[in-house]
Amino acid sequence: MTNNSKTQLTLPSDVELVLVRDFRAPRPLVFDMWSTPEHVARWVGCPILKMTFCEIDFREGGRWRWVLENRDDGVKHGFSGEYREIVRPNRLVFTEQYENIPGRKRLVTHTLDEHGGVTTLTSRHLYPSKEYRDGHLKSGMQTGLDAMFDRLDAFALSLAAAP
Amino acid sequence: MDALSLTFAALADPTRRAILARLALGEATVGELAAPFDLRLPTVSKHLKVLQRAGLVSQSRKAQWRPCQLEAAPLKDIAQWAEAFRASWERQFSQLDTYLDELQREPVARATGRGKRHDK
The missing domain is CATH 1.10.10.10 (Winged helix-like DNA-binding domain superfamily/Winged helix DNA-binding domain)
Incomplete structure (x- = not known):
């Protein structure tokens, strides 16, 4: 199930990045994965970056905040923002601020399409500058991703086996 | 730079x-x-x-x-950079995949048992 080429990344302009991913689940269910802390905590994070806080006020104008803590170095990574548009099940727009670097706010637009039981998520990230967009891309290199890779399979198994 | x-x-x-x-x-x-x-x-x-x-x-x-x-060498750097970012999202999304599978196997226990639903 977990081959590594299911998520497509494109850079349609200097200040955007777009992720596209299919899920074998109905659109409302995929949409709801962002709507409550109970769901979010089940799939965001990894054994090293553990979610330690998640608050969601899921309404337009409502705020959200997630904190991921690095178990290796203890550093907390806070993310927060505001919901701009909530159109269940096809569109979700929110701002996202990486709290450790003030001013780094971007706009995330999730669009969901369903065809034959497969829901396609298009996640468009709009940045205030090219420097920030590139910096975010680069951050993927800096978070011990290889270690996360190694532990993912065990984690996925434990999730699947959960009662 | x-x-x-x-x-x-x-x-x-x-x-x-x-x-x-x-x-x-x-x-x-x-x-x-x-x-x-x-x-x-x-x-x-x-x-x-x-x-x-x-x-x-x-x-x-x-x-x-x-x-x-x-x-071509600097282009390869960028490709690797973007690939690491993509891979980190792929990891996140495959966790979501696993969770979605689980929810659909046990729809009653998981999808409605916990957490507030916001549909009217």
Whole structure:
């Protein structure tokens, strides 16, 4: 199930990045994965970056905040923002601020399409500058991703086996 | 600016990307590069300077006409950089996949048992 080429990344302009991913689940269910802390905590994070806080006020104008803590170095990574548009099940727009670097706010637009039981998520990230967009891309290199890779399979198994 | 930022800055311009695409087919002189773009030579030289600073293009010193060549190494850096970012999302989304599978196997226990639903 977990081959590594299911998520497509494109850079349609200097200040955007777009992720596209299919899920074998109905659109409302995929949409709801962002709507409550109970769901979010089940799939965001990894054994090293553990979610330690998640608050969601899921309404337009409502705020959200997630904190991921690095178990290796203890550093907390806070993310927060505001919901701009909530159109269940096809569109979700929110701002996202990486709290450790003030001013780094971007706009995330999730669009969901369903065809034959497969829901396609298009996640468009709009940045205030090219420097920030590139910096975010680069951050993927800096978070011990290889270690996360190694532990993912065990984690996925434990999730699947959960009662 | 670090090397990757230089590469990104160099790639930000469509003319420079077109020049790189041309050089991917083989070396070319400044004049040959200018022709298809309908650009003046000084303009092409300006673009080439940016590409050279980013290490994407080298210019031979030997021949009198000094042909330009593509240097692919910085492009590979960017590809790896974007790939690491993509892979981190793939990891996150495959966790979501696993969770969605689980929810659909036990829809009553998981999907409605916990957490507030916001549909009316």
